[in-house]
Amino acid sequence: MRLTNYTDYSLRVLLYLAVKKENELSNIKEIADAYHISKNHLMKVTHELGKLGLIETIRGRNGGIRLAKHPRDINIGEVVAQTEEDFHIVECFNRSGSLCAITPSCKLKHVLYEALQAFITVLKGYTLEDLIYNKDELKQLLRSRD
Numbered sequence: 001m002r003l004t005n006y007t008d009y010s011l012r013v014l015l016y017l018a019v020k021k022e023n024e025l026s027n028i029k030e031i032a033d034a035y036h037i038s039k040n041h042l043m044k045v046t047h048e049l050g051k052l053g054l055i056e057t058i059r060g061r062n063g064g065i066r067l068a069k070h071p072r073d074i075n076i077g078e079v080v081a082q083t084e085e086d087f088h089i090v091e092c093f094n095r096s097g098s099l100c101a102i103t104p105s106c107k108l109k110h111v112l113y114e115a116l117q118a119f120i121t122v123l124k125g126y127t128l129e130d131l132i133y134n135k136d137e138l139k140q141l142l143r144s145r146d
Contacts, residue, residue: 001119007083009037009045014079017055018071018128019138025064034142052082071132077124087116 016031028046032039046065049055056068067074087093090112091100103109132138 001089001116003080004084005041006045006085007080009035009041010049010079010083011076012037013042013045013049013065014054014067014074014128015131015138016142017065017067018074018132019135019142020066023066025058025062025066027064048083052079054079067128071129072127074128075124076126076128076131077120077122080123081120089116 012035013031016034017026020026028039028042032042046055046057050057050065050068053068054074055065057063057065090109093109093113100106
């Protein structure tokens with residue numbers, strides 16, 4: 001399984017915001033600098049996370065972004081499901097675009113579908129809070145990258 005960069009960056013933004021003090025504002029530049037990733041990509045990601053109700057965007061001179069929910073209320077599996085474009089891990093998962101000759105009787109697609117469901121089920125077993133039990137260590141690592 002492989003997640004898109006979009007989902008990876010979404011999870012990184014949420015992790016970054018989760019290790020901050022409650023209600024402390026951050027900005028896209030500081031997050032981009034901490035992870036050494038594109039500010040432009042993060043702008044798209046944060047916009048979508050805001051639309052999903054996961055982060056709050058405060059406009060203005062002293063604005064920024066912060067989590068809109070407590071980390072225990074942000075389910076990792078749901079975030080992945082909402083940020084991934086699709087889960088077509090093989091051609092036959094895309095019903096409109098499969099050219100594989102054995103698709104009608106192939107058993108592999110069923111095994112892969114079962115594996116995909118297990119993947120999602122495991123992710124749904126975790127919240128953002130579960131991923132920040134080592135909050136102080138994460139804060140230090142994010143700061144040391146400046």
